[in-house]
Amino acid sequence: xxxxxxxxxxxxxxxxLGACEAAYPKVYRGLVAMxxxxxxxxxxxQDAFERALSVxxxxxxxxxxxxxxALRRWKRARWRARLFRPLDVIRGQASAASxxxxxxxxxxxxxxxxxxxxxxxxxxxxxxxxxxxGELLGVTPGTVGAIAYQATRKLRxxxxx
Amino acid sequence: MNEPVSRxxxxxxxERLSRIPxxxxxxVRRRSPRRRIAAAVAxxxxxxxxMGTGFAANAAAEAQGATCADLVTRFKLLTGAVHVVHxxxxxxxxxxxxxxxxxxxxxxxxxTVSQR
Numbered sequence: 001x002x003x004x005x006x007x008x009x010x011x012x013x014x015x016x017l018g019a020c021e022a023a024y025p026k027v028y029r030g031l032v033a034m035x036x037x038x039x040x041x042x043x044x045x046q047d048a049f050e051r052a053l054s055v056x057x058x059x060x061x062x063x064x065x066x067x068x069x070a071l072r073r074w075k076r077a078r079w080r081a082r083l084f085r086p087l088d089v090i091r092g093q094a095s096a097a098s099x100x101x102x103x104x105x106x107x108x109x110x111x112x113x114x115x116x117x118x119x120x121x122x123x124x125x126x127x128x129x130x131x132x133x134g135e136l137l138g139v140t141p142g143t144v145g146a147i148a149y150q151a152t153r154k155l156r157x158x159x160x161x
Numbered sequence: 162m163n164e165p166v167s168r169x170x171x172x173x174x175x176e177r178l179s180r181i182p183x184x185x186x187x188x189v190r191r192r193s194p195r196r197r198i199a200a201a202v203a204x205x206x207x208x209x210x211x212m213g214t215g216f217a218a219n220a221a222a223e224a225q226g227a228t229c230a231d232l233v234t235r236f237k238l239l240t241g242a243v244h245v246v247h248x249x250x251x252x253x254x255x256x257x258x259x260x261x262x263x264x265x266x267x268x269x270x271x272x273t274v275s276q277r
Contacts, residue, residue, distance in 0.1 A: 024186050029178040038184065046187055080196075105177040124167070124174035152167060159173075 019062035020052045023126075027067045030121045033106050034114075036074050044074035061136070063126045068136045071118065108158045116151035119144055214239075227274050229265040234272060243270045 024045065031041035048070035059065045109117050118137070122128045130141040130148070137144070218235040222228060225238060225245040237243045266273045 021186070025183040028183050029181045032181050033174075033178055042184060042187060049186070105173065106181075120170075121174075124170050125178055127171075152170065155170075 016055070016062065017052065020049065020066050023063040023066050026063060026126055027070055030067055030125045031070055031074060033109055033121050033125060034071065034074070034117055035106075035110055036078075040074055040077060041070075044070040044077060047073040047077075061128060061132045064122060064128045064132050064136045067122060067126055104159070108155060111158065112151050112154060116147055116154070119147045120151050120155065123148055227265055227272055229274065230267075230272060231265075234265065234267055238272070243267065243272055245272050245274055247274050 027048075028041050028045055031044060032038065036044065045066070048066050051069050051073075052066065109120065112120070115137075119133055122133045122136070123130075128136075130144040134141040134144045214236075218232075218239040221239040222230050222235040226247060227234070227238060227245050230238065234243065238245070264275050266275075
């Protein structure tokens with residue numbers, strides 16, 4: 001009985017970590033689309049994976065969970081990096097210089113608000129539903145819908161110009 | 162709940178984001194050397210502050226002739242939370258200061274120092 005429970009727990013862990021592993025490319029690209037440099041995205045995701053190892057109750061949407069956790073880690077790291085920005089300027093290593101601005105969509109997403117970007121990327125890059133996004137961001141699905149509507153309209157206007 | 166379906170945007174995102182190369186997931190986190198430097202500087206500053214406070218507490222206790230006081234009482238002397246009353250001695254301040262054998266008793270906000 002105890003052994004069966006342990007096996008179930010091990011299987012759940014394996015499935016959960018496997019799902020996180022499978023979500024890695026999508027979430028990585030989502031972070032880069034949010035404005036992270038490749039190095040920042042990799043670091044934030046690595047932090048999120050460390051957090052995933054300590055999660056004992058796997059959530060319904062590993063993609064969304066990993067994205068939101070990595071997003072928070074990236075924001076925190078970005079805030080910390082601001083403290084050292086003068087050092088970067090002295091060394092001539094401004095982090096924005098390495099961003100991939102060649103991708104139009106990424107550049108256009110950069111003109112939206114952070115919340116609008118998060119919702120659009122979660123919706124279209126990760127394929128999450130409004131309900132799932134609402135749960136992850138702590139807002140109602142209706143609010144997610146309204147944000148998505150405004151963001152989509154802005155994005156379409158810019159892409160169709 | 163009805164969700165507006167934007168297949169064209171789904172495709173646009175997939176098409177554009179798939180151009181972003183994904184590196185293999187690192188097994189070890191790449192730590193920034195700046196974080197280590199900042200942590201080392203903070204630790205050194207903390208250690209220096211702790212040592213400085215310790216020396217100041219010792220100096221305050223010695224100056225008031227309360228070398229017998231324990232660590233906590235020395236900090237209280239430094240902050241002025243307690244004051245010293247010398248008892249049973251007509252020795253001068255200098256003599257009291259250099260008197261190695263004395264006895265401390267803490268009563269509320271007063272330390273009684275008596276010569277033994």
